[in-house]
């Protein structure tokens with residue numbers, strides 16, 4: 001049912017292909033990748049490669065995001081150029097004479113008999129304007145190609161882009177069939193799903209005489225093959241939510257990742273600052289790419305996958321679950337807010353149980369939770385005891401998909417770091433460190449790094465009470481489902497029965513009186529939410545703000561993690577951003593009375609509110 005709407009575009013696709021074949025016949029428009037003289041006669045054997053129609057990309061509501069559009073390159077075969085009227089030719093093409101001379105020189109250097117580009121990426125109207133007159137100039141021909149065209153200004157980091165294959169790609173066995181000048185997915189989903197989107201090339205062998213006139217198929221066409229069009233990708237991304245998230249974080253640095261916990265489908269993948277994917281296609285894309293690359297805000301940097309931050313207080317949830325599994329604490333355990341151990345965020349009621357500790361994000365409480373989990377008297381030697389305890393802690397934490405690549409369908413994912421005993425042995429020396437060395441881990445600081453995607457996945461795992469599907473972007477390939485690895489549940493090392501104990505505290509964070517995440521609350525719409533704020537110490541400037549949540553609590557449909565760099569306290573900036581995203585997704589709109597929070601997230605001066613809330 002959901003793919004029915006898409007059929008319209010498939011039909012359009014076929015029309016384009018037919019149009020392309022039609023033009024091909026008229027103007028010799030196939031990729032000519034090899035011309036070989038046959039010794040026996042004056043005929044040459046031409047190998048013509050037919051590039052298949054590249055698969056399209058849709059969002060989860062079947063909105064077309066990426067399509068193909070024909071563009072044309074004007075090529076020259078230097079040997080065939082006779083008495084060129086350069087001035088008239090340049091006037092026709094509206095190019096400077098020096099450009100034409102440089103292109104002709106380069107073409108001659110490359111080959112006198114093989115075609116080289118003179119002007120690339122002409123649009124159909126461009127072509128129509130010159131076609132009549134082009135016949136007056138010998139040695140020139142038009143070659144059609146399909147270029148990517150975007151019907152969205154968003155999602156550039158996930159989509160990636162398509163460009164001319166680079167020499168580095170050509171050396172890889174995976175790209176053995178590609179020819180220089182051919183297009184290939186360079187990054188993002190375009191690269192990860194290259195073979196799916198690409199389809200299969202067709203090849204035809206033709207005999208051509210010295211004057212370029214076709215003399216029939218080679219051996220009756222027995223070696224010819226037909227091209228097979230690429231398959232479409234149906235993304236789990238909600239394009240409307242994606243656009244909303246990119247707008248919210250315009251002018252900020254940071255990330256938002258939203259996942260449907262029931263499926264592992266990624267709903268939104270915001271990397272701020274963002275850029276328009278149209279910048280990296282068509283005429284002048286090379287220059288625009290360089291401008292993005294040199295931009296000090298690093299818009300090309302894929303933050304949700306590649307930026308690793310200490311998770312801050314959100315990580316207290318994972319430590320609590322590990323300690324519960326080890327039976328070193330119970331949900332009813334109380335610990336003093338003892339500031340001699342570590343400073344606390346603010347003055348608050350006695351954390352008599354885990355819910356109050358989470359609600360108040362009490363640092364000393366979670367210091368004592370991790371100490372109980374690590375220091376367990378497994379060895380009379382306190383250094384060895386810490387080694388053993390930390391080793392077990394690390395294994396359990398990694399079972400949440402941390403410290404390893406999750407396996408998302410994108411190649412540039414970072415692992416992050418969950419430090420092992422070996423890590424501290426190298427840093428401090430064997431038996432030269434103990435719990436006091438590693439206590440920062442209790443509050444998600446220190447030598448720990450996780451990505452925005454990993455944090456969203458932790459929240460999806462808590463939403464599911466103990467398991468996750470590997471997050472992924474593609475929910476359907478052609479008419480089929482996702483790749484098989486995205487249909488396998490992953491359980492953590494913590495019993496599924498224990499997750500329920502951390503959720504009441506997370507609800508109090510959002511909706512409890514004085515909870516640190518009150519600005520995310522959607523209780524006025526009857527939407528329950530469980531969340532956790534975090535503030536990430538940043539030695540280079542203002543702290544980073546985080547907030548992670550899922551909703552509704554007893555029927556989770558969305559799990560989300562927000563990082564906003566240099567924005568101080570998570571409750572002030574990241575929490576309202578997450579609240580707006582959840583509202584947009586679950587209600588399909590943001591209430592007029594809450595629009596002011598959009599301006600606050602996008603333009604507010606967070607530095608004035610670093611310690612409010």
Ligand SMILES: [Zn+2]
Nearest residue numbers: 337344362363
């Ligand atoms: Zn405290």
